């Protein structure tokens with residue numbers, strides 16, 4: 001019985017593949033703090049996707065997927081499984097090429113979110129390349145489920161994998177939304193499951209007050225209360 005239970009626990013992974021440490025200009029957590037909370041939330045994998053920066057994080061307790069959320073000329077893209085930092089300000093196509101050259105996969109974060117006119121890639125942009133691309137259909141920072149449905153419809157129309165993520169900037173957000181998959185213990189396995197569409201977005205939305213911490217975070221950073 002005990003063995004059955006153990007097998008049950010480790011037979012799947014909850015992965016939060018979009019989070020921010022204080023190496024983002026609006027983030028509140030050290031990478032170590034972030035990993036501690038992720039472990040407490042019983043996540044099996046995490047990606048620290050700081051804004052325009054590849055933060056190298058290592059852990060013996062939780063599988064870490066290297067990642068970066070990159071500002072392009074037309075909204076943001078996330079590169080997962082990359083090894084070198086990609087600069088902000090390139091076109092979405094050039095950014096995609098850089099991610100793919102490194103063997104990474106592209107995630108379109110929070111598409112169609114009307115409250116993110118600048119950072120939502122697909123509000124007003126016809127994004128061509130869709131090789132090794134997944135759609136973050138569920139972002140826990142959505143203020144309603146409307147963008148979830150639009151993103152889901154887009155992913156279905158283009159036959160793309162669908163992810164869920166918290167986009168956490170504070171400890172209270174980690175793991176609110178996540179991507180569910182069969183057990184994996186290395187980066188290639190996670191990326192492979194995503195590309196094979198063996199992933200399901202799950203979770204709930206964070207309370208709207210978490211948004212207040214982003215401008216406050218920028219103030220805290222400008223007062224040099226954080227390392228960046």
Ligand SMILES: [Zn+2]
Pocket residue numbers: 020024026027051169214
């Ligand atoms: Zn941010």
Ligand SMILES: [Zn+2]
Pocket residue numbers: 018020069167
């Ligand atoms: Zn983000």
